[in-house]
Amino acid sequence: MATHKLLLLPGDGIGPEVMKEVEKLIGWFAKRGIGFETETDLVGGAAYDAHKVAISEDAMKLAQAADAVLFGAVGGPKWDGVPYAARPEAGLLRLRKDLGLFANLRPAICYPALADASTLKREVVEGLDILIVRELTGGVYFGEPKELVTLEDGSQRAVDTQLYTTGEIERITRVAFDLAKKRRNKVSSAEKSNVMKTGVLWRQVVSRIHKAEFADVQLEHVLADNAAMQLVKNPKQFDVLVTDNLFGDILSDIAAMLTGSLGMLPSAALGAEDPVTAKRKAMYEPVHGSAPDITGKGLANPLAMIGSFGMALRYSFGLIEEADLLDKAVTNVLASGTRTKDIATAGMNAASTTDMGDAIVKELNALS
Numbered sequence: 001m002a003t004h005k006l007l008l009l010p011g012d013g014i015g016p017e018v019m020k021e022v023e024k025l026i027g028w029f030a031k032r033g034i035g036f037e038t039e040t041d042l043v044g045g046a047a048y049d050a051h052k053v054a055i056s057e058d059a060m061k062l063a064q065a066a067d068a069v070l071f072g073a074v075g076g077p078k079w080d081g082v083p084y085a086a087r088p089e090a091g092l093l094r095l096r097k098d099l100g101l102f103a104n105l106r107p108a109i110c111y112p113a114l115a116d117a118s119t120l121k122r123e124v125v126e127g128l129d130i131l132i133v134r135e136l137t138g139g140v141y142f143g144e145p146k147e148l149v150t151l152e153d154g155s156q157r158a159v160d161t162q163l164y165t166t167g168e169i170e171r172i173t174r175v176a177f178d179l180a181k182k183r184r185n186k187v188s189s190a191e192k193s194n195v196m197k198t199g200v201l202w203r204q205v206v207s208r209i210h211k212a213e214f215a216d217v218q219l220e221h222v223l224a225d226n227a228a229m230q231l232v233k234n235p236k237q238f239d240v241l242v243t244d245n246l247f248g249d250i251l252s253d254i255a256a257m258l259t260g261s262l263g264m265l266p267s268a269a270l271g272a273e274d275p276v277t278a279k280r281k282a283m284y285e286p287v288h289g290s291a292p293d294i295t296g297k298g299l300a301n302p303l304a305m306i307g308s309f310g311m312a313l314r315y316s317f318g319l320i321e322e323a324d325l326l327d328k329a330v331t332n333v334l335a336s337g338t339r340t341k342d343i344a345t346a347g348m349n350a351a352s353t354t355d356m357g358d359a360i361v362k363e364l365n366a367l368s
């Protein structure tokens, strides 16, 4: 029988606040016969406070055993001084690496009702629907050597290593092309092959896989700096944008602002399909961070976290109708004018984090 085992890792800052709204949805689905077996554990600064590590071995075991992990956010000024290896972000990076979550899907959709919330002009973002596919377990985030050393003269030298192998590029390329086939059939691949050897290899591998396996999909290569510029100039030219770990981090923050707010962008991090069980390890997280400046004030927008739960329904549990229903509820709630502060326009009453969660539940009731 299919299991629905979820591990909730709310983390720090606004993480627990937005996770609470997802728990309301889990409760809602349970009442309709779709039960999730949930466990909750600590990650990030919260784990550091309790165990002096960014994630405990027990929490890692739970993550390995879960069908999907829902992750809130980590970090905050409170932990600025902790040892580098135990910094809150290390918990997130370990989860990604140890679970083998190499494919990060970051969809940027501009809901019709939010076209005026973006800092860009309505006509530039209205109807936007792009998908950033970010390589998540390689590149400069994990390449060795990675060090900060003190030299004989007392000055210091820091090294990060950008490293990619053929296999790492091949598998993320296939994910991007497979997804493009279900969308508008176009892949844009971003790298810096004009400066970086990893960019040269990236371009070669993407071209080869395209020719051999996906010749019916349109492919364009774009330099990463130009991709950043094109994203703000004419974002609707993109369908699927595949790129490495660091460029993907940066380009997805840009994409987020096109949708109105960083508080709107969900993400899925997926591993390889197990050849026996056909299951993938997966973690779902909002693209926004822990937002210490608004923590505890009821200002956080829970929609990126809620959208991440929706992606879990879709990609981990095959609950497509339910995921569509949730998307519809979000669209309708936004259309009705319910907005948290980050997406409210002048003269609107801002809804709190819990108001927004409640509005989604109410709309789900109305729709079903």
Ligand code: IPM
Pocket: 089, 092, 249, 287, 289
């Ligand atoms: C993200 C975040 C993380 C990253 C941080 C928190 C380590 O910015 O998921 O985009 O850089 O990948």
Ligand code: MN
Pocket: 249, 250, 253, 287
């Ligand atoms: Mn980021």
